[in-house]
Amino acid sequence: MSLSIQQALTKAFGNNKNIRVLHVQEYAAGDALVPLSEEANASSRRASHGVTLVKLFLRTTGPAPDLPLPDAGTDIGMEIWLPEPGFWNNRIRCQIQGAFMGDFRVASPRHFSIPICTDLLSGEIASELGYVVSTTDGGHSVEDMEDFSYLMNADGSINSEGWKNLAYESAHVLGITTKELTEAYYGQPAAYSYLYGCSSGGRAAYHSAQQYPDDFDGLLIGAPSLTQSLMFPSLLHPIIVIQNELGGEPFKENQLEIVSQRALAAGDTTVNGQHDGYLTDWESNSYDPTQDLEILDTSSGGTCTEPWALSLAQAKAINKIWYGPTLDGEIPEPSDDNGSSCPRSKNQLFWGKIRGTRIEYTTIARGAATGLLALALQDSSLASPNWNHPTGVGRDNWRTWSYAQYASALVKCQSMNSHFANMDADEPQLLKRAQANGTKILTYHGLADPITNPQNSINYYRTSAEHTGGLAKTREFHRLFLIPGMGHCFRMAGCAGAAKPPIPTLEELFTALVTWTEENKAPDSLIAQSVDGTITRPIGMFLGRPMGPKYLGGDIHAASSYEVAC
Known part of the structure; x- marks a missing residue:
């Protein structure tokens, strides 16, 4: 370890008994960026400039031991990459993982944290772009990032410290700790600090803006799971529908894909008169498979004789999946309400999937959803089989629920939010402090996201404007971009079919935020490819x-053929 990093660590953390440094590794320009667990080879990524890796953890309840406890929730692991002093761009880039964080690699001396919604390693961002880059594990480190049984104590009670650190404190601690080490290493504070998170990481980023508006100058927020107490268990809604409407009989191969493509074809010509293969207008698409005779089988009054033809019962079930969970399992006609209204209708507990989103994979139970049920209802049997806890193992006992039982569980989940350290970040009235600080918030959400609901981001944004002076004033510090055809967090399509929607890269989004924050050049539009x-x-x-x-004419595949309203 070089003298400069030794001195920086001593200066930053020498008197802090709650912090323990676990590992330091230095890479010179040209060195292979590989962790101790790997051997360098010809295809290994290389450091463009010198960079130093620091692994540490902070115990939030007192002095830190030699090693963190992986599942106590008290030990917030951090990985920090420091570019060589002559290459540092005077910026900090903190990053939060999605789901329940928990990447065991963050605090492991032998591994690098996994890239967050990009192909770039944190070390590459530091050595190629000049950012100080840091990541946190949220207070726990596990092989299965959807195993968060640690949030239930051995007696079945709630692990309050673990929830607090996961919900918001780890992002706050990450920002503070990264700033301290940065100033000690370079001899000056960062000129600008940024935070990025997607999905549950996006939820935590909004928490940061609401609760700690002084922590960051700019926040890039992707596909946030704002109302996570409802969003996670709502992921089980398609399976509940299949159980109650179809007796548990799964859809045939291709049925969900084909009906989703039909939904797209009913509403994807609004921009240029041609079929884009993805939706831009999500509110007006009221495609109803129960009225589409070309996909209904002959016994249901349709004309389709293909093996994938839908029964009327299946078509009704698909409408319910698109609409989302309700108090009684009933939904209105799609022509009256397609389920994407903001705010939700009184009977609608949470939003479903926007029509045209690829929904075939939404019929698979997610551990994040079943785990949250187990925590809220304090019943381990509701979790998936990977849940192994002193109170019992997971057995997916929710699968036989009626609509009424499921609705009751959703209501219980939301009512437990305060016990989960206020995990939900849907308090847009608190953004007034970030607005007063001049903080910049750039949020993006794919309109074909099969996991987190873009309607939730839309509703949050509209509501936030009511507290921050209206949409025109809100856009001065907080902007939302809805990306047609994009799936969840990563740069890939989430729409059915074979369309190739233009989607900006993470670095393009981040650059737009930096330019806005530092040069006050707000992004009215993004050119996506x-x-x-x-x-x-x-x-x-x-x-x-x-x-x-607005389509101006010319090549429908060229950005120059369009203009956007500002």
Whole structure:
């Protein structure tokens, strides 16, 4: 370990008994960026400039022992990458993982943390772009990142410290600790500090803006699970529908894909008159498979004789999956309410999936959903089989629930939010402090996200504007971009079919935030490109209603053929 990093660690943490440094590793320009668990080879990624890796953890309840406890929730692990002093860009980039964090690699001396919604390692971002980059494990480190049984104590009670650290404290601690080490190492504080998180990481980032608005100058927030107490258990809704409407009989191969493509074809021509293969206007699409005779089988009054033809019962079930969970399992006609209204209707407990989203994978139970049920109802039998706890093992006992039982569980989950350290971040009235600070918030959400609901982000944004001076004033510090066809967090399509929606890269989004924060050049639109590079299109900021770019004529695949409203 070089003298400079030794001195920086001593200066930053020498008197802090709650912090324990676990590992330091230095890479020179050209060195292979591989952890101790790997051997360098010809294909290994290389450091563009010198960079130093620091692994440490902070115990939030007192002095830190030599090693963190992996599942106590008290020991917040951190991985920090420091570019060589001559290459540092005077910026900090903190990053939060999604789901329940928990990446065991963060505090492991032998591994690197997994990249967050990008192909770049944290070490590459530091050595190639010049950022100080840091990541946290949220207070626990596990092989299965959807195993969060540690949040239930051995007696079945709630692990309050673990919940607090996961919900918001780990992001706060990450920011403070990274700033302290940065200033000690470079001899000056960072000029700007940023926070990025997607999914549950996006929820935690909104928490940061609401509770600790002084921590960061700019926040990039992707697909946030704002109302996580409802969003996670709502992931089970398609399975509940299949149980109650179809007797548990799963859909046949291709049925969900084909009906989703039909839904897209009913509403994907609004921008240029041609079929885009993805939706821009999510509010007006009221496609109803129960009225589509071309996909209904002959016994249901349809004309389809293909093996994948839908029964009327299946078509009704799909409408319920799209609408989302309700108090009694009943939904209105799609022509009256397609389920995407913001705010929700009185009978709607949470939103479903926007029509055209690929929903075939939503019929698989997620551990995050079943685990949250187990925690809220304090019943381990509701969790998935990977749940192994002193109070019992997971047995998926929710699978036989009626609509009424499921609705009761959802209500219970939300009522338990205060016991979960106020995990939900849907308190937009608190953004007034971030607004007063001049903090910049750039949020993006894919309109074909099969996990977190874009309607939740839309509703949050509209509501936040009511507390921050209206949409025009809100856009001065907080902007939302809805990306047609994008799936969950990563740069990939979430829509059914084979469309190639233009989706901005994470670095393009981050650059837009940095330019806005540091040069006050707010992004009115983003020029997005399909992954294969054949299609470009502008994506305008959200102006309060669905609004795609205006087609001017010419090549429908070229961004120059469109303009966006500002």
